[in-house]
Amino acid sequence: MRLAAAVAVLALAALPAAAQEFGFMVRQTEVKAEPFADAAAAGTLPERAKVQIVKRQGAWMQVKGDGAAGWVRMLAVRTESGSAGGAGSSGLASIFSFGRGGSSGTAVATGVRGLDKEQIRNATPNPNELARMKGYAASRADAERFGASAPRLASQRVDYVASASAPAAGGGGAGGGQASPLGGN
Amino acid sequence: MTPRQILGLMAAAALAAVAAGANAQFRIPGIDVNRALDTVKNVVTVVNEPDEKQEREIGAEWAAILVGAAPLWANPGAQRYVNVVGRWVALHSERPDLDWQFGILDSDNVNAFATPGGYIFVTKGLVVRMRSEAELAGVLGHEIAHVVRKHHLKAMQTGALANIGGNVLTEVVGRRSGVPAELRSQLVNAGKQMFMRGLDKDDEYEADRMGVVLAARAGYDPYGLPAVLQTIAAMGAQSSELALLFETHPPPGARLDALERVMSPPLDRYATQPQVAERFVRSISGQ
Numbered sequence: 001m002r003l004a005a006a007v008a009v010l011a012l013a014a015l016p017a018a019a020q021e022f023g024f025m026v027r028q029t030e031v032k033a034e035p036f037a038d039a040a041a042a043g044t045l046p047e048r049a050k051v052q053i054v055k056r057q058g059a060w061m062q063v064k065g066d067g068a069a070g071w072v073r074m075l076a077v078r079t080e081s082g083s084a085g086g087a088g089s090s091g092l093a094s095i096f097s098f099g100r101g102g103s104s105g106t107a108v109a110t111g112v113r114g115l116d117k118e119q120i121r122n123a124t125p126n127p128n129e130l131a132r133m134k135g136y137a138a139s140r141a142d143a144e145r146f147g148a149s150a151p152r153l154a155s156q157r158v159d160y161v162a163s164a165s166a167p168a169a170g171g172g173g174a175g176g177g178q179a180s181p182l183g184g185n
Numbered sequence: 186m187t188p189r190q191i192l193g194l195m196a197a198a199a200l201a202a203v204a205a206g207a208n209a210q211f212r213i214p215g216i217d218v219n220r221a222l223d224t225v226k227n228v229v230t231v232v233n234e235p236d237e238k239q240e241r242e243i244g245a246e247w248a249a250i251l252v253g254a255a256p257l258w259a260n261p262g263a264q265r266y267v268n269v270v271g272r273w274v275a276l277h278s279e280r281p282d283l284d285w286q287f288g289i290l291d292s293d294n295v296n297a298f299a300t301p302g303g304y305i306f307v308t309k310g311l312v313v314r315m316r317s318e319a320e321l322a323g324v325l326g327h328e329i330a331h332v333v334r335k336h337h338l339k340a341m342q343t344g345a346l347a348n349i350g351g352n353v354l355t356e357v358v359g360r361r362s363g364v365p366a367e368l369r370s371q372l373v374n375a376g377k378q379m380f381m382r383g384l385d386k387d388d389e390y391e392a393d394r395m396g397v398v399l400a401a402r403a404g405y406d407p408y409g410l411p412a413v414l415q416t417i418a419a420m421g422a423q424s425s426e427l428a429l430l431f432e433t434h435p436p437p438g439a440r441l442d443a444l445e446r447v448m449s450p451p452l453d454r455y456a457t458q459p460q461v462a463e464r465f466v467r468s469i470s471g472q
Binding site for chain 2: 023056058075076077079080114115116119122123126127130134136137142144146152155158159161
């Protein structure tokens with residue numbers, strides 16, 4: 001693990017500037033000057049307009065398109081096939097690059113490892129590996145300490161949201177739609 | 186007296202009440218016959234359900250298949266990290282005190298899985314494509330929702346997998362304790378079919394709607410799950426790492442459309458909650 005960590009540090013240091021990400025608008029969209037619903041308008045992008053994704057911020061994406069630049073709702077954008085979306089922009093994918101070569105950088109010609117249909121069909125259950133997983137488990141106390149440590153995560157009461165055609169999850173059965181800041185007791 | 190025995194007594198009492206009502210041929214003041222019948226139906230359903238211990242035994246058999254197909258990623262720091270993040274999100278669900286366990290599978294595939302009783306898996310291929318803890322929380326929230334709503338058991342009982350898994354499930358539940366050896370291979374086969382065919386599509390949409398809310402309850406920006414779905418959409422259906430995910434889930438574009446319809450405005454006020462990108466990258470990369 002030490003070696004892997006060292007390699008990871010080197011790989012992070014060597015990361016190129018975040019690769020460019022592109023997308024397109026799923027509908028005609030008013031572009032905002034700031035990432036707020038009531039921010040000033042900064043132009044309009046038509047349906048299918050190509051945009052470059054500059055930045056993400058919660059529900060918003062900063063984009064540059066033909067004739068308009070500013071903030072749009074992230075769900076009004078679909079990221080493009082072949083753009084950096086596939087590699088992610090955290091840089092982790094290039095640290096732990098796979099298929100094309102491990103962190104050693106040597107090319108390894110392997111297919112996708114692990115969880116294809118065939119591999120699941122042919123899998124032999126491994127209860128010992130499952131027992132090993134328990135060793136990493138976190139208790140309720142561990143999790144509460146984690147939530148309270150910096151950056152602090154503030155528990156919220158939030159109701160489940162209903163779909164247009166279905167009632168909110170948790171109407172009965174195991175769920176219960178009650179929004180609890182910390183469930184149970 | 187066990188909960189099961191209490192339920193049995195309740196069922197018997199309710200049946201007696203219904204029988205009394207039917208024989209007497211007139212309404213008994215204070216007893217709503219239809220409601221009593223509904224109670225009987227509900228109680229019978231509950232009695233046929235696995236209890237929590239059985240749920241976990243079934244879930245463990247199925248989880249062992251996944252770690253049999255791809256071992257845990259040899260990155261202890263990352264494994265511990267997904268467990269605290271996952272448990273923190275699960276604490277905000279309706280089943281906070283299940284024995285939740287989370288694991289990163291050493292697979293280049295992009296996928297995530299849950300099995301009954303609180304076993305949750307994400308693949309390394311998916312985790313390294315995420316940007317933040319909020320994205321991880323959204324994906325874990327989706328899987329936690331499958332467990333909370335018992336979607337796998339439902340699929341075996343009445344859904345797409347009833348032909349394959351219904352009987353073995355009834356048998357296992359009938360045994361009351363442990364999974365007998367002669368049923369184990371049937372149960373494993375049912376689990377493999379479940380992973381290969383996927384859950385009911387409506388349950389995937391429900392898990393998306395619940396996942397974003399669980400992330401918001403846990404203090405994260407709820408737009409992490411849609412961000413991951415955008416990453417998956419951008420990889421494209423032809424990507425070999427995504428073959429199984431695309432076969433077993435609605436297309437990511439349709440899932441994004443469905444989330445868009447429900448997230449705004451109710452969840453917008455939580456979109457300024459933290460994404461926690463820095464801790465995520467540090468914890469996964471082992472720095």
